Amino acid sequence: MRRLNFRYHRVLRAVLLGFLWWGALTTTVIAQDAATGPQNQAPPDKEDLSSAPAQVDVQPVAQDEEIRRRLLSVMEATGWFTNPQVQVQDGVVFLSGRAETDEIKKWAGDLARNTQDVAAVANRIELSQPSAWDFSGAWTGLSSLWRDFVRSLPFLVLALFILAFSVLAGWIAARTARKFLRRRVRGKLLRGVLAGGLGVFVFLAGAYIVLRVSGLTQLALTVVGGTGLVGLALGIAFRDITENFLASIFLSVQRPFETGDLVEIAGATGYVQQLNVRATVLMSLDGNLVQIPNATVYKTVLQNFTTNPNRRETFVVGIGYDDAIDKAQEVARKVLADHPAVLNDPEPWVLADDLGKATVNLRIYFWVNGKENSWLKVRSSVIRLVKRAFQLQGISMPDEAREVVFPRGIPVTLLDGIPEKTPSARQRQQPDAEPPSEELDAVATKAEAGLSSDAGELEQQARQAKPLDEGENLLRDAEQGRPPNVRE
Template sequence: MSHLRTTAATLRALCLAALTAALLPAPAMAQTAPTALDSAASDPQREVSVAPDVRDSEIADRLTRILTASGWFDALDVEVSEGIVFIDGTAENDERKEWARQLALRTEGVVAVVDRIEITPEISWDLTPTWREIERLAERAQWFAPLTFASILILALAWLLSRGVAALARRSLRSRITSPLLLNFVARVVSIPVILIALYLILQIAGLTRLAVTVLGGTGLVGIIVGLAFREIAENSLASILLSMRNPFRAGDWIRVADYQGIVQNLNMRTTVLLTLEGNHVQIPNALVYKSIIENFSTNPNRRSEFTVGIGYDDSVLEAQEIIVAALRAHPAVLNDPEPSALVDELGASTVDIKVQYWFDGHAYSVFKVRSALMRQVKLGLQNAGISMPDSSREIIFPDGVTVRHEGADAAGDMRISAHPAPLLPEEDAADATAGEGDLASEAQDLQRQADAAPAPEEGANLLAEAPPR
């Protein structure tokens, strides 16, 4: 009896082993088959049942109903073979595709999922999301409305208060600061803290405490960065302030600076504008003007000018000096105090050079016209007195020599020379001014009329005071 029981147990074990050997290859193929497919296959992290209780048709039917009910998939086709789910169709995005794959993996009896869903995004004309965003913006606007109103009110009050502080600063400092530019600059500096306090209050109301502290603390750093970035502009602006404080010249003054000479037209925050004697506008950077040597011809109305006259060595220097000084004193443009002078300056190669110096009213007379008239009259006086004004000597060398024959020589070799005195020049040369010299008036008024008629090369507030009428 025991032998029969042992035989029956052995047969049952052999049958179970054969059944297991027959069933195991099928699941193995089901797990490895998707790797040969073009689409991705997902394997569940769970054990595969040897004897599944759910049929493939039931799995396919269940998944089809769920996916169809979602309404997210088109051309849907679900097939199940040996527990492997094959899903075909189209979806609008990857999120829906992933949702379908996870759904199939969580379904009972599913061994693996082959997801062959294609993504085909569709253009939606549904404006519901847009309206929702607009509604959210409207809600935020309603929340920001009181804050915005309070901020505008604070800024308006701060602006009015800053203007009042600036006006008060101008009124109290007007007697101490004569420069209009410096006065406006100081007034603006005094009013800036009012605006900064207003910005700090607005940021505090908005709950941006850290940002408020950063704004106040970073103002100095921002100023340094801006100053480095705009160094030349800041340098010219600072130079304009210093020039307006020092007042080395005024509008309408005749100055020479940085190899340029002309009448000052304008001093703005960037440049100094000159009108040259040729009628051209020259803009010189204020930093260069401040660093250069400024020669102002209009500060003192009396100006000194000079020119040089050369006479022969055989002529009397004393006589020439008397003639020159007499011609200078006779001219109405020359001042008697300081008195004119004629000084021996150099003993040249062929002439004795006399430097002629004189003073005249630079506001009333032109330096060029007066010099022309005086040189003409001095030349006339010297020629009428028989004083020669030879040209510079030149040395000519003849290697073979030159034969010189004296005409009019007697037998003894003496040469008779007839003296021919220099003819007197016309009396028109003795006039104080000729047609070519005009009325000897200064060119400043003519240049100023040209400047008034011409458009300014650079608009901007003039930081200079007008020169007093002359």
């Protein structure tokens, strides 16, 4: 009975001590909060309250004063705190003062929490606000940068060495490729593009190795992938420029024309002066410089009159229905056969082409050496001589039939007797006398200024024109100083 009462008293005493401890703790906290006032009260976000311990000793071994002195001595010994203060009441530790960083504040709370017989920790340590003139953070950052720079010096030296080696290797690769392709690739522009592409590839490989050595593997992959994306974006943005550049490469390789060739491109006829990376330049027959984009040259129909120096010309002449067609054909054929600028091989033709309203139309075909003679002048000479021969042979060349309308009419008077015989068309068109001009029978008149080709005159006009500054002529072989494969 006495043992049971003793146990009962022990339990009752423990419960009373617990209530007393809780009351003392509550009273102390309320009193301290009232004493500090609202101005000195730490912000809720800066107070770190530890969780309740799993077990609280009823009779602690360490006293509050011993705990306070121990914690205060440790905090002062670190030198991390400004004006550190420690208060302990019934195992509850109250920390105050200032710390530089949140990690130091947390460290103080963990220190108090791990101290023997500490029931709870109220961490009221405030973080120090740096002064506006405090440059310690800047110096710390500079010091950190300097340390990082010193640590990265070996990698930097190695990266510079690899980068310099890649530049040199790219230059050597490009130069070697140019020498290797000089005899194997015809177009100089294509040789430059292939050699330059090889040099850039070698340099990018070196740059990739530099990034890998520096530990920037992800950046290296980004650069490699981004280069292709950037190239695709630039190709889309500058589609016309890219198209002209690629067309210039194809034209310089295929060589559909050479410098000085007479060509017709997109309706423009002239002598080729230059092929650059953007356009093809022609000297028109009127003496004007014409620039045609290379993309248009590559995609459009192109006629090269210099590839085959022989050029066929044609014109139509009408004779009367009363005239014999075979006679007119023979007269015209003889004129063509006797003309010095008309080629006998291929043979000229004189063909009946059409039956018109008032004439039988003959179409005359003949060939001219366009390299030696001007087809315009030869055509003019042939037309003039055929007309002259028809007149001398009495072959009529009537005008086209016309319908004449007289709105007010024409008075007609009938004559008495037999009307006078009206002359026939052949009789009306017979010349009274042959014109005594020797120039009419000449092959070339003064007005035609000879039959020679005018390519030399146009070349002289091109030299006198304003010089073009569009880049190098891709049709010229820099090694030989003349257009390659010149057509004789």
